[in-house]
Amino acid sequence: MANAALFIGWGEPVRGRERKSPHGGDLTGFLFVRGDQQTLLSLTGGEEFQRLEARSRLIVDNWGVVPAVIGEALPAQLAVYQQQIEELT
Numbered sequence: 001m002a003n004a005a006l007f008i009g010w011g012e013p014v015r016g017r018e019r020k021s022p023h024g025g026d027l028t029g030f031l032f033v034r035g036d037q038q039t040l041l042s043l044t045g046g047e048e049f050q051r052l053e054a055r056s057r058l059i060v061d062n063w064g065v066v067p068a069v070i071g072e073a074l075p076a077q078l079a080v081y082q083q084q085i086e087e088l089t
Contacts (some may be wrong), residue, residue: 004069010031027062
C-alpha cells in the first residue's frame with residue numbers, strides 16, 4: 001500500500017521552449033505519484049530521474065518535486081507536526 005507520494009509541479013514554459021514543455025498562473029500542470037517511500041526515494045535518486053529533472057528545469061519555470069506522506073503513514077507524520085507546534089508555542 002502507498003505510504004508516500006511525489007508531487008511534481010511546473011509553471012509556464014520557458015520563453016523559446018514552448019514546443020518542448022507541458023502546457024496548461026504559477027502551476028500549469030502536475031503529476032501526483034503514489035508508492036512506497038523506499039521505492040520513490042530510489043526513483044528520485046536515480047540517474048534517469050536526475051537527467052529528466054535537469055531537462056525539465058530548462059523547459060519550464062517553477063519546476064518542483066515535493067515529497068508527501070499519505071495513507072497509513074499520515075497520522076504518525078501529523079503527530080510529529082503537532083509535537084513541533086506544541087514545543088514552539
